[in-house]
Amino acid sequence: MSLDDVLARIDDNLPAATDRLLELLRIPSISTDPAYKEDCDRAADWLVADLNSMGVEAEKRATPGHPMVVGHVGEGKPHLLFYGHYDVQPVDPLDLWDRDPFDPEVQDTDKGRVIRGRGAADDKGQLMTIIEALRAWKEVKGDWPCRITFFLEGEEESGSPSLIPFMKENAEELKADVAMICDTGLFESKTPAIVTMLRGLLGEELTITAANKDLHSGMFGGIAMNPIRVLSKVVASLHDDTGRITVPGFYDGVPELSEELEAQWQGLAFDHASFLGDVGLSQPAGEQDRTPLEMIWSRPTCDVNGIWGGYTGDGFKTVLPSQAHAKISFRLVGTQDPFAIRESFRTMVREMMPEDCTVEFKDHSAGPASGVETDNPMFEPARQALSDEWQVPAAYIGCGGSIPIAGYFQTILGTEPMLVGFGKDDDQIHSPNEKYDMESFHKGIRSWARILDALT
Ligand code: BES
Ligand code: MN
Ligand code: MN
Numbered sequence: 269m270s271l272d273d274v275l276a277r278i279d280d281n282l283p284a285a286t287d288r289l290l291e292l293l294r295i296p297s298i299s300t301d302p303a304y305k306e307d308c309d310r311a312a313d314w315l316v317a318d319l320n321s322m323g324v325e326a327e328k329r330a331t332p333g334h335p336m337v338v339g340h341v342g343e344g345k346p347h348l349l350f351y352g353h354y355d356v357q358p359v360d361p362l363d364l365w366d367r368d369p370f371d372p373e374v375q376d377t378d379k380g381r382v383i384r385g386r387g388a389a390d391d392k393g394q395l396m397t398i399i400e401a402l403r404a405w406k407e408v409k410g411d412w413p414c415r416i417t418f419f420l421e422g423e424e425e426s427g428s429p430s431l432i433p434f435m436k437e438n439a440e441e442l443k444a445d446v447a448m449i450c451d452t453g454l455f456e457s458k459t460p461a462i463v464t465m466l467r468g469l470l471g472e473e474l475t476i477t478a479a480n481k482d483l484h485s486g487m488f489g490g491i492a493m494n495p496i497r498v499l500s501k502v503v504a505s506l507h508d509d510t511g512r513i514t515v516p517g518f519y520d521g522v523p524e525l526s527e528e529l530e531a532q533w534q535g536l537a538f539d540h541a542s543f544l545g546d547v548g549l550s551q552p553a554g555e556q557d558r559t560p561l562e563m564i565w566s567r568p569t570c571d572v573n574g575i576w577g578g579y580t581g582d583g584f585k586t587v588l589p590s591q592a593h594a595k596i597s598f599r600l601v602g603t604q605d606p607f608a609i610r611e612s613f614r615t616m617v618r619e620m621m622p623e624d625c626t627v628e629f630k631d632h633s634a635g636p637a638s639g640v641e642t643d644n645p646m647f648e649p650a651r652q653a654l655s656d657e658w659q660v661p662a663a664y665i666g667c668g669g670s671i672p673i674a675g676y677f678q679t680i681l682g683t684e685p686m687l688v689g690f691g692k693d694d695d696q697i698h699s700p701n702e703k704y705d706m707e708s709f710h711k712g713i714r715s716w717a718r719i720l721d722a723l724t
Contacts, residue, residue, distance in 0.1 A: 299355035331430035334422030342412030349444035352395025353424035356387035364700035381706035389695035393704035401716035427633035453691030460654035463687035468600035471632025521603035565666025638675035653718035
């Protein structure tokens, strides 16, 4: 039985594979919200049962947070590990969804057939591409291509707090020749790609307190310090007029692009006008002396993700609030040290506090950037397999997002990660009306079959 037979089986299985994905999408496995703890557990159970049904020895493994799903099957070189995450982002704002986020459906749109629902693209649809490829392989060939380990996580969207200890405790079991991570996208929604650079992430939350209670802004306005005014000044001072970030020492460890990468990226001819145009924008807003691709792949950022305080309800209230809050994140590149930047940021903010204001900080995620060595002998065959499926040469690209586990595979297990995914720029991951194109799902499954064939 040849690769073509496996590909044909994948085509035949597509309706059933879609039904399985819809089932998984119905489980609201929102990892960050404790109200959905049982649902995360149910999603893990669903995956264990699905893997067991195709003959993989899989089990749910407890952690202090949501469980991991680990499965093993097959033998022989190479040992391939497959990673995906079954947790999803919260759905709010719910009123911007056209349907219940956890009542997924297949829809025909003017841009083709899509699977709509929370987690369709990030990451349930993507992780099922791997499972479906292996299911079809086993059905057709009667055996597995090589030794395979499945490693599915339920905390990726909340910073993977249990991952490091779990990987350390189970290092011997999880060590593989390569770790395939299916959680990234195509380049410009059409070119298959292997991601070789991921940005790191540092999350900080701050609360500035002035008076010990909310005040009447007539009675106290003018004499009392307003913490929102102080917070606004902090936020406004994080970038200079050229878009550079002002936190002292922030750029330590930020490398310049190698000439080779610069030339490669030039060759990709990224259409930033269309990338921005799709979301109603036109002007690249990062450091002014950088190209658009550098801004999203190889330069660090600072963004305010949320800011609140005072009265924001309907109508109007003349309040002088006691507290002001913000959530701020930094995307990191090269060898930027998240912990050093956290300290420097906090010192900078503390020094900006006027008399009578105090600031408190809360840690969120802190993970460095990671880079992948493409001279590993598995990369070129995998790239060729992707090119064959999509009928366009696959590209090595960067990724502006963060997938903390990629770096942990390298540092904890000594296993090189390979990041391949099929998401499109308009999938609306983390946003209302998330979708995954049927093309991504179908060709994604076929791509894995070709990669398995190329590597074994
Ligand atoms: N799958 C994404 C990472 C990603 C984003 C890949 C955009 C390709 C394009 C992943 O699930 C994610 O959302 N990561 C978070 C980090 C996490 C700690 C919440 C991110 O990048 O914000
Ligand atoms: Mn993801
Ligand atoms: Mn995500």
